[in-house]
Amino acid sequence: MFRNLLVPTDGSPLATLAVDAAIAFAKETNARITVLTVTEPFHLLSTDVEQLGSTREEYEAISRQHAAETLAAAQVKAERAGVPCATDQVRSHEVYRVIIRKAEEIGADLIVMASHGRGGVGALIIGSITAKVLTHSTIPVLVYRKE
Known part of the structure; x- marks a missing residue:
């Protein structure tokens, strides 16, 4: 049923577990x-620790490198599992829109992504990329949450 999965990741430990779960699922279902990765551009006014402690150039270089390492690690895991895997890195202010657009572009029939499960004020202040994808996507979304 699901043969083409989009797996957005920010490289966090939970997102990495979701990538691992997506690879296992793809292997079981013969999917690709x-x-x-979608990295946000540098903002002059930010609460992101990486942006507060960096210049624009440093932040851009660090975020590109982190994304490249995240994608390379996922690629290696998929190859070891025998799962066909493509990767893409995009920079945008609207992360959830890029995820949905990419899923449509590649003809994905499932988006697999992590959720940190923030609730209350934390969810309101930080916002949830996963919640926005769930709200706006017409493609099914499988949300991975750590037990």
């Missing part, structure tokens, strides 16, 4: 995956 596309692993996507």
